[in-house]
Structure formats: C-alpha cells, structure tokens
Amino acid sequence: MKDHQSHLFEEEFTGWLAGLRALADKCREDDGAWRKVASQGLLSLAAPEAAGGAGVGYEAACLALEAFAEESGLSGLPFAMAAQMWACQEPLLEFGNKAQHDRYLAPLMAGTAVGAFAATEYDSGSDLLSLRTRADQHGDGRWRLSGAKTFVTNGPTADVFLILARTAEGSALFGLTAFLVRRETPGLHIGKVIDKTALAGAQLSSLHLDDCVVDDADRLGGTSGGFAVLMHAMRYERAFILAPTLGLMAGALRQAIEHVRSRTQFGQPLGSYETIRQRLVRMHMSLTSAREVLYATARRADRGALDHGRSSLTKLHVSTEFNRFCQELPDLYGGYALLPETGATALLADAVASRYYSGTSDMQMKIIAEGLGL
Structure with missing residues (x-):
C-alpha cells in the first residue's frame, strides 16, 4: 500500500513539474514571474503541511528549482527565490511562533510577500x-x-x-x-x-x-x-542555494550539443572532433557529479539528517563543478561565446559568483576540515 501511495505521489508531482516547466518557458521577460511561480506552490514545497506548506520535502523543492531554471534560462530569479526559501522561510519554520507564521511565513510561501x-x-x-x-x-x-x-x-x-x-x-x-x-x-x-x-x-x-x-x-x-537562527539558515542555504544551477548547466549542455551538431569546420561537424567531444563529456561529468551530491544531500534533509559539514561539502562541490563546467563552455563556441545568445560568458559570471555567496569556498573548506578533526 505504501509503495502504491508513493507511486501515485510521483505521478502527481511529475505532472506538477511539467506544468511548472510550461510556466517557466513563459517567464523569461515577465515582471510578474515571481508571483506566478509562487502561485503554483514552488515556495511552499519543502514546508510541512502543518505549517501551511505542501510537505513534499527538500528533494522535490530542489527538483522544482532545477526545472524552473532549466526551462526559463533565468539565473537570478530562481536564485532569489531559493534565497528566500532557505534563509528566511526555514528560520521562520524552526524558530517562529504561530503568530509569526501567520503574519510572515504564510504570505512568503504564497508569493504575496518577498523576504x-x-x-x-x-x-x-x-x-x-x-x-x-x-x-x-x-x-x-x-x-x-x-x-x-x-x-x-x-x-x-x-x-x-x-x-x-x-x-x-x-x-x-x-x-x-x-x-x-x-x-x-x-x-x-x-x-x-x-x-x-x-x-x-x-x-x-x-x-x-x-x-x-x-x-x-x-x-x-x-x-x-x-547565532542559532543564522546557523539554521546557513545549513539549508549552503545545501540547496545552488539547486537552480543544475538546471542552468543542463540547459547550457543541451544548447552546446545542438550547436556542435549543427556547425561544421573543415567540412566536418564540430561534434566529430575529439577535443570537442571530450569537452562535452567533461561537462556532462560535472553536471552528473553535482546532481548526485546535491540530491543525496536533499534526501538526507528529508530524513532529518542534514548537518553543517554536509551542507558545506554540497556548496563547495556544486560550485566547483559549476565552475569547471563553465570553463569548458566558451571554447565550444569559439568567438561566438561573446555573443549574448550563447549565454556562455553570463553563465561563467554566475559560476564565479557561486564561489562567494552563502560563505566563500575557503570558508566551506574550513568547515569541512574541522569536521574531519583538522
């Protein structure tokens, strides 16, 4: 019976995710995108039902953030929404009382207020x-x-x-x-x-x-x-703030593959050159590795087992792979990488930024080292 219920939930969530992707495709130039996406329930996914949320957990929330970023191609909007989810809503859930939940948390999750x-x-x-x-x-x-x-x-x-x-x-x-x-x-x-x-x-x-x-x-x-409020916020923000970048990487990889398949050089498709193929494989490896770590962390959080060391490891690993991915990307386009439509240089800037917010990479190293007893 439990497996049957789980299957029904997966089907329902898959359908919801498809709807979110369809909405995201229309959000690229929409000033009202925040409220439209929030009205679909994205901001409330990780919050328990008892607090007015959807109660489907952290893994589902990360899947939604990834899907929205991939389909919309937007980096700033899902980042900003994730910042609210992890650094505002999570502390309110943990430390807020009923009155604070009603006054602040409910409108934040509904998208009628921004935190x-x-x-x-x-x-x-x-x-x-x-x-x-x-x-x-x-x-x-x-x-x-x-x-x-x-x-x-x-x-x-x-x-x-x-x-x-x-x-x-x-x-x-x-x-x-x-x-x-x-x-x-x-x-x-x-x-x-x-x-x-x-x-x-x-x-x-x-x-x-x-x-x-x-x-x-x-x-x-x-x-x-x-200090307890700050540490709680950082535990979730460091773990999941980079979930949207998985979608950005997936979209960029798909676009790059289409590019090398459609262009020729010296009479051969770009994708036939070994150096090009190796770049794409390394990018695929970075995306796969980042996904594996982040979603394993999300499943830990869903079990109530997320600790600061794991959060820092996730932030450090995903940002590192994001930067490796983006170092490869421009060379697939050559001089065309400077054109806005490739998105290569914009994504590279996003990757550099990921090393610093929610604590620098050096700080994550320090936290992980201390967890190792060093």
Missing part, C-alpha cells in the same frame, strides 16, 4: 564578531535597531527583512538576536540596487537602520539566539 535575510555588513563579511548593527531594548519592551547591512538579496523589493543585530558584547554565540522587520517600519531605509555582473534578475541592495523601532513580538527566537 530578505540581512546579515552581511560592509566591514565584517563572514566575521560575526565584527557585526556593528545594534539592537537595544527600551523600557516599553520594544527594540531600537541601528546600523547597516549590504549585499541583501531581494532587498529592493522585500516586504519583510530578517535582520541580525548585536544585543550583547562578546561572543557571537551569545551576543546576536534576530528580528523580523517590515518594509514600512520607520527608520528602515533601503539603498539603491547594487550593480553586478552575475545573477541577472536578482536584486541586491544595502540596508540602513536609523533608530528603527521593532516590537518584541517580532523578535525571532530568544534574545541572544541570533
């Missing part, structure tokens, strides 16, 4: 001990936040920000607290869109907090519990 996670600061980067944004509690129980954040994904359009602030001196383990801050809150100022050369369609901005007053009811988790 942004704000931790990075200008001079601190990954150094949590250097965070300068402060939150001081006053006699009325409310908190006043002052400071600045940068590289805030979804910042220009976000309706709610999950912000880390220092509430005590000393170790980040005990000195940080997380707050949910609505866009219209007085004292919250959103900077202009940050120009970048990768992840077209994803918008980043700075964020300034000038005596921004937040109710205690909008504190996420306990006072001084911000």
Whole structure:
C-alpha cells in the first residue's frame, strides 16, 4: 500500500513539474514571474503541511528549482527565490511562533510577500564578531535597531527583512538576536540596487537602520539566539542555494550539443572532433557529479539528517563543478561565446559568483576540515 501511495505521489508531482516547466518557458521577460511561480506552490514545497506548506520535502523543492531554471534560462530569479526559501522561510519554520507564521511565513510561501535575510555588513563579511548593527531594548519592551547591512538579496523589493543585530558584547554565540522587520517600519531605509555582473534578475541592495523601532513580538527566537537562527539558515542555504544551477548547466549542455551538431569546420561537424567531444563529456561529468551530491544531500534533509559539514561539502562541490563546467563552455563556441545568445560568458559570471555567496569556498573548506578533526 505504501509503495502504491508513493507511486501515485510521483505521478502527481511529475505532472506538477511539467506544468511548472510550461510556466517557466513563459517567464523569461515577465515582471510578474515571481508571483506566478509562487502561485503554483514552488515556495511552499519543502514546508510541512502543518505549517501551511505542501510537505513534499527538500528533494522535490530542489527538483522544482532545477526545472524552473532549466526551462526559463533565468539565473537570478530562481536564485532569489531559493534565497528566500532557505534563509528566511526555514528560520521562520524552526524558530517562529504561530503568530509569526501567520503574519510572515504564510504570505512568503504564497508569493504575496518577498523576504530578505540581512546579515552581511560592509566591514565584517563572514566575521560575526565584527557585526556593528545594534539592537537595544527600551523600557516599553520594544527594540531600537541601528546600523547597516549590504549585499541583501531581494532587498529592493522585500516586504519583510530578517535582520541580525548585536544585543550583547562578546561572543557571537551569545551576543546576536534576530528580528523580523517590515518594509514600512520607520527608520528602515533601503539603498539603491547594487550593480553586478552575475545573477541577472536578482536584486541586491544595502540596508540602513536609523533608530528603527521593532516590537518584541517580532523578535525571532530568544534574545541572544541570533547565532542559532543564522546557523539554521546557513545549513539549508549552503545545501540547496545552488539547486537552480543544475538546471542552468543542463540547459547550457543541451544548447552546446545542438550547436556542435549543427556547425561544421573543415567540412566536418564540430561534434566529430575529439577535443570537442571530450569537452562535452567533461561537462556532462560535472553536471552528473553535482546532481548526485546535491540530491543525496536533499534526501538526507528529508530524513532529518542534514548537518553543517554536509551542507558545506554540497556548496563547495556544486560550485566547483559549476565552475569547471563553465570553463569548458566558451571554447565550444569559439568567438561566438561573446555573443549574448550563447549565454556562455553570463553563465561563467554566475559560476564565479557561486564561489562567494552563502560563505566563500575557503570558508566551506574550513568547515569541512574541522569536521574531519583538522
């Protein structure tokens, strides 16, 4: 009976995925794509039914992100949606109460609100001990936040920000607290869109907090519990933020194969040259390897067995294979790689970016080494 139910679910999900692909094909130039995709349920896939989600798990969510990216050819939009799913929704699921779920999580999953996670600061980067944004509690129980954040994904359009602030001196383990801050809150100022050369369609901005007053009811988790909120967000973001890149790689590989089959050089198809064939095989190996690792990690998460070491390994491995893949891609096109329609140089920029967000590759190495007892 259990196998029968599983088969029925797979058939239903396969049909849903086909519908998502059809929608994605129409999203390339659509400013309303976020809400349209969210209305199909993509943002709610990993959340349990008890919290208003679809409850189909992390593997299904990653499959959906991959499919959407492959069919749409978009890099920034699925990246931005994934950033909300893993760095905003996951912490809300873990640390939020019923009122916070109703006020924030439900509209985020439905796509009627956009979320942004704000931790990075200008001079601190990954150094949590250097965070300068402060939150001081006053006699009325409310908190006043002052400071600045940068590289805030979804910042220009976000309706709610999950912000880390220092509430005590000393170790980040005990000195940080997380707050949910609505866009219209007085004292919250959103900077202009940050120009970048990768992840077209994803918008980043700075964020300034000038005596921004937040109710205690909008504190996420306990006072001084911000480090736990951050680590939870990073565990899922590092594991799954690169799921869309699998779709980008798959689409690029398919397009490259079509290109070498259709073009000739010295009277022979490009695909008949051994150097070309070897490049394509190496690209296929990178995609296959990245897929195997990421989906094995997703299945771990579905079993409740995802740890920080595995998340870092996944982020490091997939970003490494993404870069290897994109180093091969331009040489399949030669000078045509510089033309926008090949997408080769844009994808290469996306690959370079993947080495730095959610923690640099060097940081992932450090975490993995520590897990090995080094």
